[in-house]
Amino acid sequence: MHIYRSHNCGELRKENAGLIVKLSGWIHSVRDHGGVIFIDLRDHYGLTQIVIDPKCDFYQELEKWRVETVVCFSGKVLGRTPETTNSKIPTGAIEVAAESMEILGEADIIPFQVAKEEQAPEAMRLKYRFLDLRRDRLHKNIILRSQVISEIRRKLMDMGFNEFQTPILTSSSPEGARDYLVPSRLHPGQFYALPQAPQQFKQLLMVAGFDRYFQIAPCFRDEDARADRSPGEFYQLDLEMSFVTQDDIFAVIEELFSYIFSKFAADKNVDSTPFVRIPYKEAMLKYGSDKPDLRNPLVIADVSSVFKESGFNAFASVVQKGGVVRAIKVPGIAGQPRKFYDDMIAFAQGCGAKGMAYIIWTGGEEKSPIAKFMKREELDSLKELGKISDGDVMFFLADKEKAVTEIAGQVRTELGNRLGLLDKNAFRFCWITDFPMFELDEETNKVIFSHNPFSMPQGGMDALLSKDPLEIYAYQYDIVCNGVELSSGAIRNHRPEVMYKAFEIAGYGQDTVDEKFGGMIRAFKLGAPPHGGIAPGVDRMVMLLAEEPNIREVIAFPFNQQAQDLMMNAPCEVTEKQLRELHIRIVQPKDKKDKAQEVKAEEVKA
């Protein structure tokens, strides 16, 4: 017999009764009856009940055992009587009568319980991540992640994609997020950068003729954390295709996502393909966001024209000064108490609104703090515009367009959450398309790239030459699921002359482009196919599928919010010798330096 096990802890059934077996695993729980002792033995595959009779020669050793000790038991599989069967676990019809026992790994007192789903402070969970990973919830999440990635690979292979690795040590690129830098030993004063994404490499693979590429790619960005953004590193399903239009890429992702989401969220309502496409401008107007949660049925509408000549001066003057008025209709909530409206107004003000008006249509008339200032025909046109029926309510916000768009978006989300309007059982996808190629820098008032400078402008060179830059759209798109931005992508600009022109509009000369993106420009001058791609965030996909509110719950060994690994103690100081070899000298920031000196001074005193 194998020295550790003949079976795992999840596989024995009624039919196995009578077998002599050997099981290894963790002591999940102990139920000591004074005489007979029951132990639930746990491994990756499940739980099996071990029964220990007082006559066992190792019975006395029991005292030393604690939960989470790793033990190997041999014994006979016994069928349980109907009264003693445990229907909660798959192995509940049997138990193993222990005949011999060996301790494989003792456990001290554990800092938080593994067998019970009690909460524990995040810092402690991260420090003892291996313990947390033993717990059911995290263990399942990480397995789900593994299965999702494996299905993605299989599906993409079937669709004719090839997986390639790209360098982890590469060069710093000027645009985008802050880089993680790695000092070079052989080249004093020079640095590698960890890739923020394999962007240029995947485009070069297309130039190299590989046609369809993908990679589960590690990406490194030195930016601050959010609930859905792990600092340090994360994984993208990076993919790129040659000789494609935007629609070809949408079709691939739609096929992949509907397959993956249907497979791993079978109980959920997954949008059928093709997914809804919403131009960026429309998304900003209707949802106040470029990542709208379509589970929320509320929609924002522009009602500026109604208020332009209104007797309600606060709004009329905003419109006359070039601002806008936006309305959110909420059906059938006329019965809400006064406090609800006060709370919503306070929420809007918290988002930066000067105020928020509302009209309640009830009993054939308008109840509202502002109705008395408005003309009959204004109220009627609002009613018509919003297709209002009795019991409906409209909220109004007025300000400069940019401000009111964002505030209305937040109010829409808050209304949806507070009123429970979201369909919790759905995955609602949409594409956001037609992002502007350029925008005005708010501070300098100069034209800058609004997203990815490598995107192909819609209309190509003609558009760059003839149109107002701010009117040019890019072949750039996002895919959004339930309000989570899963990915950005683009049809790339593969024509050097178009790229030079685009950079020129954004204020960069040809020499700058040659210097910063020399490798790619050189490649594009030697025969580049039209190509495009996308790079959905793997962590975020798994987070949605696992219904976790926080991305750390789907990463085996995540950083904390301060980008530290509390288990491995990273980052950490290194030796003087290492620094010398790398030609690096540390200059502490002033406040840190003072603190370090204080600590030293106290150490000297002590």
Added chain:
RNA sequence: GGGGGCGUAGCUCAAUUGGUUAGAGUGCCACCCUGUCACGGUGGAUGUUGCGGGUUCGAGUCCCGUCGCUCCCGCCA
């Protein structure tokens, strides 16, 4: 860099709103218990109330500072 929330036993949380010796569950330790499966029972130990200062006759509670964790803004082509 900025704003909000939290910080009391190993862990989860109480503490009558400033008033006696800071409690409970769980975990831990000891003893009892031969069919449990979150086993049960009896008893016990466990606290710089994150840290520092202040107000007060009196501070877990109020004030100031600081540290830690977290959520958000900035940032994330």
